[in-house]
Amino acid sequence: MFKSVTLPFAGIVILYASMASAAESAFGPxxxxxxxxxxxxxxxxxxxxxxxxxxxxxxxCESMCDLSxxxxxxxxIHQVRVDGYWMDKTEVTNAQFAKFVEATRYVTVAERxxxxxxxxxxxxxxxxxGSTVFTPTPGKVRLDNYFQWWNYVPGADxxxxxxxxxxxxxxxxxxxxxxxxxxxxxxxxxxxxxLPTEAEWEFAARGGEAGKLYSWGNDLKVDGKFQxxxxxxxxxxxxxxxxxxxxxxIAPTAxxxxxxxxxxxxxxxxxxxxxxxxxxxxxARLKLAGGVAENPQGPSTPxxxxxxxxxxxxHRGGSFLCTSxxxxxxxxxxxxxxxxxxxxxxxGFRCVAPASGLLKK
Numbered sequence: 001m002f003k004s005v006t007l008p009f010a011g012i013v014i015l016y017a018s019m020a021s022a023a024e025s026a027f028g029p030x031x032x033x034x035x036x037x038x039x040x041x042x043x044x045x046x047x048x049x050x051x052x053x054x055x056x057x058x059x060x061c062e063s064m065c066d067l068s069x070x071x072x073x074x075x076x077i078h079q080v081r082v083d084g085y086w087m088d089k090t091e092v093t094n095a096q097f098a099k100f101v102e103a104t105r106y107v108t109v110a111e112r113x114x115x116x117x118x119x120x121x122x123x124x125x126x127x128x129x130g131s132t133v134f135t136p137t138p139g140k141v142r143l144d145n146y147f148q149w150w151n152y153v154p155g156a157d158x159x160x161x162x163x164x165x166x167x168x169x170x171x172x173x174x175x176x177x178x179x180x181x182x183x184x185x186x187x188x189x190x191x192x193x194x195l196p197t198e199a200e201w202e203f204a205a206r207g208g209e210a211g212k213l214y215s216w217g218n219d220l221k222v223d224g225k226f227q228x229x230x231x232x233x234x235x236x237x238x239x240x241x242x243x244x245x246x247x248x249x250i251a252p253t254a255x256x257x258x259x260x261x262x263x264x265x266x267x268x269x270x271x272x273x274x275x276x277x278x279x280x281x282x283x284a285r286l287k288l289a290g291g292v293a294e295n296p297q298g299p300s301t302p303x304x305x306x307x308x309x310x311x312x313x314x315h316r317g318g319s320f321l322c323t324s325x326x327x328x329x330x331x332x333x334x335x336x337x338x339x340x341x342x343x344x345x346x347x348g349f350r351c352v353a354p355a356s357g358l359l360k361k
Contacts, residue, residue, distance in 0.1 A: 027054040027077060027211025030203075033084055038355050042086055042192075045353065046262040048204045050084040052292060054211060055202055056283050057333030071334045073280045078287040080199045081294050086357070087196065087204050088350040090253035090264045091175035091272060092187060094168045097158060100187050109180035110157040110343045130154040131178045132344040133162050134321055136239045143326050149236035150344070158183075161250075161345045173252040175270045175348040181313050181340040184273045184349040192358030193351035195275040198282075198335070199296050200352060201316045205267070205332045207260025215259045215266040215332050227256055228268030230330050231323040240320065250320055250346070267330040268322060270348040271315040271338070277302040278312040278337040304337060312337045319346035 030053040037047035056077040100106060110131035119127065133153040141148050155164035158178045168174070188194050196204070205215045212218050216227045226232075226245035233241040240249035245268075247255070254264040276282075276298025286293045302312050315336030318329040329336050338347060353359065 027058075028079065030054075030206065030208055030210045032208060035084060037084075038357070042353055042358050044089055045086040046089055048085050048087050048200070048261055048352075050082040050200075050203065052079060052081040053203055053206065054078070055080045055199060055333070057331065058211075071328075071331075074283060074333050074335050076283060076287045078283055079292040080203070080286075080296060081292050082197075082199050082203050083295060084355050085196075085200060086353040086355070087200075087261075087263060088193075088352070089258070089262060091270055091348045091350045092184075093173055093253055094158070094176045095172040097176040097179075097187060098172075100190050104186075104190055106183075106186055106190075108158055108178070108183045108343070109341055110178050128154045129157070130163070131156040132342060134236070134345060137236050140234070140237060143235075156345070157343075171252075173254075174250055175253055175265075177250065177270055177345050177348050178343040179273070179348055180343045181273055181338070183343070187349075188351045191351060192360065193353045194359070195273055195349060196352045197295070197297055198274045198276040198314045198316065199293070201272070201274050202332065204261055204263055205259065205317070207263070207266075209260060211333075213331050213333075215263075216257065228265070228318075228330055229256070229320045230268040230318065231321050233323075235321070235323045235325045241323075247320070266317055267332065268318050269320055270317075270346050271319045271336055272317045273338070273347070273349040274298075274314040274316055276314045278314045278335075279303045280305055307339075310339045312339050315347065321346050 030051060032049040032051035035049065041047060054077050057071050057074045058077060111129055113129045114127045116127065130153050132150050133156050135149055135151045137148055153163035156162065156178060158176050159168060160166045161168065161177050184195055206212065207215060214220065214227065216222065221227070229245050229247050229251040231241040232244040251269055256265065258264050259266055279299045279302060282299055286296065298314070304310060304312050315338050318327065322328065322330045328334065
């Protein structure tokens with residue numbers, strides 16, 4: 001079920017608050033590793049050389065959104081080095097996930113009936129399998145309460161992304177959604193892969209560039225055209241968006257130009273799970289440690305001061321619901337987060353594999 005419940009900040013002093021205000025504004029150059037790509041490439045994957053880069057975003061990111069505080073957790077900029085790896089060219093599609101389910105008979109979190117042990121205060125009639133779905137509001141609303149446009153919908157799962165009556169017929173090449181963290185991990189293990197770390201994800205998304213706002217450059221539009229599937233409408237009133245980018249709502253994979261590493265949809269379309277626990281002060285802690293962080297795996301425990309009891313993992317890339325009015329996290333240096341058992345109709349994933357190739361299943 002939709003578990004997130006906003007709780008008051010308990011007054012715990014967190015490191016990032018002081019560090020964020022002193023964030024550097026300059027990015028250093030990206031220095032890729034010199035080792036050539038191993039061969040052959042696993043099917044559907046591209047080689048990401050790894051190397052040293054400046055990770056995070058600066059005050060420019062913050063100025064790009066109408067709401068303040070959106071990118072505070074992506075400050076300060078800090079130096080990171082990652083080893084080379086393979087990465088899926090696209091987000092995992094419905095067709096690919098269907099093969100996994102057929103081979104393993106896996107049942108996703110959204111398809112499982114919630115238990116009384118998980119939700120002791122919920123009435124029995126509410127313990128119904130389902131997931132969260134974006135539902136437009138009937139008119140303009142304040143943007144300080146996401147429960148206004150997210151609803152728990154019985155029967156919503158990867159086969160029925162918007163709930164009962166919806167399906168994925170004809171959407172085989174669309175990214176699979178309604179995927180909780182454990183679902184993404186299970187698929188990755190079956191495929192001989194794993195989820196990327198947050199550092200690997202950002203290095204790959206930057207495509208060899210340093211400090212650009214987007215995975216394709218610094219301009220939201222190129223020659224007057226959108227470069228990603230994001231929200232252009234009056235959020236959250238309209239259903240999806242106005243379609244100025246060519247799509248109302250979710251889009252098939254690889255409909256926009258790839259970045260410098262040949263990766264599609266590293267901005268917009270659907271959020272992507274990473275393996276790291278989410279902490280609001282992760283970047284500040286790395287910066288305070290000094291030097292270059294080598295293959296960071298993320299913190300050992302999660303912590304979100306807005307919802308301190310929730311166990312959250314990192315999301316990256318933004319989605320078709322991201323807009324400058326509320327969420328500009330299609331910007332490559334920004335961060336997202338999600339409670340591990342909560343799925344929705346705008347969250348999916350892609351996988352990575354080590355330089356040596358696919359892992360043993």
